[in-house]
Amino acid sequence: MSDDTPMSDSSTGTPHLLEVRGLRRTFGTVRAVDDVSFTLPAGGSLGVVGESGSGKTTTARIVVGLEQADAGEVLVRGLPRPGRTRGRAARLARARQVQMVFQDPYLSLDPRTPVEAALRETLALHFPGRDHGARVRELLDQVGLGARAAEARPRQLSGGQRQRVAVARALAVEPAVLVLDEAVAALDVSVQAQILNLLADIREETGIGYLFITHDLGVVRSVTDEIVVMRHGAVVESGPTQEVLAAPRHPYTRLLLDSVPRPGWDPDAIAEARRAL
């Protein structure tokens, strides 16, 4: 196989849902993303973890297309994801490859548009000329929102409900991959758990792939199969989530694990270990 051949799932021969190869992005003198590669198989869930500033969000923004890479490429189902696209049809096709859910859904929702109307707008844009009533109900049902929430405007909803709306709107487009950037970080722990359960159910039902960007190893543990650990823009360790978390090989991963607050946690010892890295 040449270097240019998309990698595929060796068991089925089908291309990976998402493949990121050799991404690089520099801001001034900062190497925000430094030769990052990973793959996401069909229906898989991959966690990208690291501390603040490790390059997770820049990687996610490049995958989604909100940021340009200096080098490297992103493939969806084996096809290179186009850079800047011209024309409405190409832009919509590109949006259907990858959708993103942000930490603060409020910023991505139009405050004046009720939930149901927002979903109808998205569906009309992507699938014109159809009646979307049944699909809207299906989406609301899929994210566990009732009739009252459907008629509400975003500001009338709780943080968890808004995040459900953001997920429903992303799913409306039927994307191959959903990128979730700290998508549950702003929610209370119990609401976090509800949204994570919901996302797990949706993945099982639809076969959608997730790219979870998070600093929270608890989130990674509960919803990802594979993990990529980033530090200073580079991948320092990757592998099956359970294996990496149970027996981290890289000192930085060990440090991240030790930084998770728990009984006996000693911040001074962590700070000292960090200086020694």
Ligand SMILES: Nc1ncnc2c1ncn2[C@@H]1O[C@H](COP(=O)(O)OP(=O)(O)OP(=O)(O)O)[C@@H](O)[C@H]1O
């Ligand atoms: N638009 C930009 N201009 C200049 N520097 C940037 C820009 N975006 C990111 N950076 C820098 O690139 C590095 C990686 O940032 P990035 O946001 O990708 O990390 P992160 O791991 O997602 O952190 P956080 O969790 O805080 O968002 C940081 O040093 C950041 O300051």
